[in-house]
Amino acid sequence: MRRIFLFIDDDPIANLINRKFLETSIGQVEIHSCESAYKGLVFLQTVDSYKNLEIVIFLDINMPGMNGWDFLQEIDREFTEQEFTIYMLSSSVDSEDKRKAESYRQVKSFISKPLTKDKILHLNLA
Amino acid sequence: MTKPRFSKSEQGFFVLDSNLHVEYWSENMTKITGYPAEEMLGNDTFVKRYLHLLDKKKVFQKAFSENYDLRFDYYNPIWKKWFRIAIFPYKDSLFTTLVDVSEEKQKFSELLTVKNLKKHVLNSTSDLIWAIDRECRLLLGNESFFQIMKKTSGREIKKGDSVVEIGPESDLRVQRINDWQSAYDNALEGKTFALNFAISTPDRDEVYEVSFQPIVHDEEKVITGVACFGRNVTERTQHLQSIESQNSRLREISWLHSHQMRAPLSNILGLADLILNIDDFAEKQELVKLLHKAASQLDNIVLDIASKTKGV
Numbered sequence: 363m364r365r366i367f368l369f370i371d372d373d374p375i376a377n378l379i380n381r382k383f384l385e386t387s388i389g390q391v392e393i394h395s396c397e398s399a400y401k402g403l404v405f406l407q408t409v410d411s412y413k414n415l416e417i418v419i420f421l422d423i424n425m426p427g428m429n430g431w432d433f434l435q436e437i438d439r440e441f442t443e444q445e446f447t448i449y450m451l452s453s454s455v456d457s458e459d460k461r462k463a464e465s466y467r468q469v470k471s472f473i474s475k476p477l478t479k480d481k482i483l484h485l486n487l488a
Numbered sequence: 489m490t491k492p493r494f495s496k497s498e499q500g501f502f503v504l505d506s507n508l509h510v511e512y513w514s515e516n517m518t519k520i521t522g523y524p525a526e527e528m529l530g531n532d533t534f535v536k537r538y539l540h541l542l543d544k545k546k547v548f549q550k551a552f553s554e555n556y557d558l559r560f561d562y563y564n565p566i567w568k569k570w571f572r573i574a575i576f577p578y579k580d581s582l583f584t585t586l587v588d589v590s591e592e593k594q595k596f597s598e599l600l601t602v603k604n605l606k607k608h609v610l611n612s613t614s615d616l617i618w619a620i621d622r623e624c625r626l627l628l629g630n631e632s633f634f635q636i637m638k639k640t641s642g643r644e645i646k647k648g649d650s651v652v653e654i655g656p657e658s659d660l661r662v663q664r665i666n667d668w669q670s671a672y673d674n675a676l677e678g679k680t681f682a683l684n685f686a687i688s689t690p691d692r693d694e695v696y697e698v699s700f701q702p703i704v705h706d707e708e709k710v711i712t713g714v715a716c717f718g719r720n721v722t723e724r725t726q727h728l729q730s731i732e733s734q735n736s737r738l739r740e741i742s743w744l745h746s747h748q749m750r751a752p753l754s755n756i757l758g759l760a761d762l763i764l765n766i767d768d769f770a771e772k773q774e775l776v777k778l779l780h781k782a783a784s785q786l787d788n789i790v791l792d793i794a795s796k797t798k799g800v
Contacts, residue, residue: 373751373755375755375759375778375781375782376751376754376755376758378778379755379758379759379762380758382762382766383758383761383762386762386765386766424747424751453747453750453751453753453754454746454747454750455746455750456746456747474754475750475751475754475755475758476754476755476757476758476761477758478758478761479761479765
């Protein structure tokens with residue numbers, strides 16, 4: 363099965379760190395980074411076929427314009443057929459954000475930034 | 489002279505002839521004045537002893553000449569006593585009764601003092617004090633209450649007037665009167681409580697904290713009305729609002745701490761971790777540059793928080 367990792371974060375440094383950690387943890391993988399939630403949605407719409415494809419999304423919460431919560435609502439509305447593996451990846455230490463994230467059906471878990479090798483291995487993605 | 493009918497009471501009784509000579513002097517008169525009848529009867533003693541005290545009014549001469557009943561209260565400054573005197577002209581005589589009313593006068597004066605004191609106590613405050621009966625009619629109110637009622641409704645309110653009467657006022661006022669009505673109803677059901685009420689006068693809007701206390705009849709244990717006490721809490725309310733706004737700014741700063749500071753900080757932690765685990769020198773150089781950038785971002789946020797905190 364083909365697997366695509368999608369990082370959605372308005373901070374380019376964060377996207378770079380995430381990419382590096384993912385590469386050093388589980389080797390060469392297919393990674394896309396989007397600097398806005400809107401661009402993330404556009405990417406998901408341009409995917410040719412979801413057959414035999416797993417998309418793992420690392421989603422930031424606080425972003426200008428469409429934020430992480432808005433993005434979750436959009437994919438719930440627009441992608442009724444597809445299943446995604448979504449991790450909320452945020453610098454927030456607000457327990458309310460963690461509680462809210464875990465109340466979403468598509469969200470697997472809430473990860474506090476920075477993403478590290480240990481945290482990735484913990485997700486059992488390899 | 490017939491036997492007097494007054495001897496059994498405390499009332500003194502005497503009769504004068506047209507020369508103001510005493511024709512009859514009752515036992516009670518002796519008790520009251522200390523003068524026995526023998527001294528008083530049939531001579532000028534009465535005139536000598538008393539007329540100078542009554543001279544100004546010339547009451548006895550007047551009673552004779554005009555032939556009408558006369559009643560008055562007279563204060564004897566020597567005995568420090570009040571007497572109620574009634575004179576009835578009958579044929580050529582004056583029937584006169586006299587009773588000591590000092591005690592009654594004293595009670596009346598005490599009552600006046602209490603009434604006066606109550607008025608002063610009620611009016612000594614800018615707080616509002618009033619009471620209503622079961623039909624929301626005003627039983628009493630202090631001056632501050634009457635003033636504020638006049639300012640808010642534009643009309644004078646008197647004792648006995650309804651305090652929840654709805655005139656041709658704006659909808660806002662009708663709504664407020666409904667609020668008052670339900671508060672009075674609750675108190676008339678026996679609840680004691682305090683509520684804040686906005687009171688608009690032509691000058692300004694104010695907030696009063698009003699406490700409602702049912703008035704319970706001592707013996708019958710039924711609620712006969714409501715006693716109300718209103719305190720102007722406008723300043724306190726404004727103060728609370730300013731504290732609220734300060735709190736919300738502090739919350740914003742705390743939010744900045746939690747979210748905006750942690751973003752570059754987590755980048756710094758992530759980059760440092762990467763630098764330690766990467767061997768390629770050129771790549772390390774790149775990451776150190778990014779580390780420096782992330783540190784500058786953090787610095788800017790710290791400065792931003794410092795400037796926002798200044799105004800708090």
